[in-house]
Amino acid sequence: MDEKLIASCGMNCALCIAYQFNENDLNKRGFHRKYCLGCIPRGENCLHMGDSCELLAKGSVRFCFECEKFPCKRLKVLDKRYRTKYHMSMIDNLEFIKANGIEAFLEKEKALWRCQECGGTICCHNGLCLNCNIDTLLSNKKYRWGE
Template identity: 65%
Template sequence: MEGKLIAPCGMNCGICVSYLAMKNDLNKKGFRKTYCAGCLPRGKNCTFMKKNCEKLGKGLVRFCYECSDFPCRRLKDLDKRYRTKYHMSMIENLIFIKEHGIERFLEREEERWNCPECGGVICCHNGLCLNCGLETLLQNKQYHWGEEPKD
């Protein structure tokens, strides 16, 4: 995991389906996924927050926790959706980074999202390793966490 893949909102772009699709070149394997290199590498600061946050839009903060409004309503709404649907919290990520630093956060993320089968990266959006879990995804292209495989 790389520090440049941690967006200001606390999203780890390295576990995002669009980043992992690009990294594993899934379109060559029969998928139609939008590829994304990550918020910061694309020069977008933060895909989720920048349109609603002047500080992020102008690049005045590296992480949302540096803002006096942290956590703002928009970040709270985003965090709730990600905790509910994707088993991760951007606000918890940001608090951890603030308290322990980016290097320790990256180590924790590496451990948390490491595939025990092949050592690849588990995607936060569907709970699958996009290296060894492709068969499940091929069977059900809209697969979500914990679904039973379709026959």
């Protein structure tokens, strides 16, 4: 895991399907998805929040928890969607980083999202390791967490 892949909103871009598709160039396997390098590497502070937050848009804060409005309404809505659909919480991520630091967070994420078969990274959007389980996704391109 890489610090630059942790977006300001607490999203770990390494877990994102668009990032993993880019890393593995999976459109060559018959998919048609947008690729993403991650928010920070693309020069965006946060794909999810940057368009509605002046502090993020200007790069005034590295993480949302640095804002006096943390967690704002928009982050709460985003967090609820990710907790419900994708088994992760951006607010929990940010609170962990604030309390324990980015290095401890990266180690926790590495262990939590590590594929037990190959050591790759599990995708938060579908619960699959795209190294080991790409056939599952090829047979059902809308597959999500055991559906």
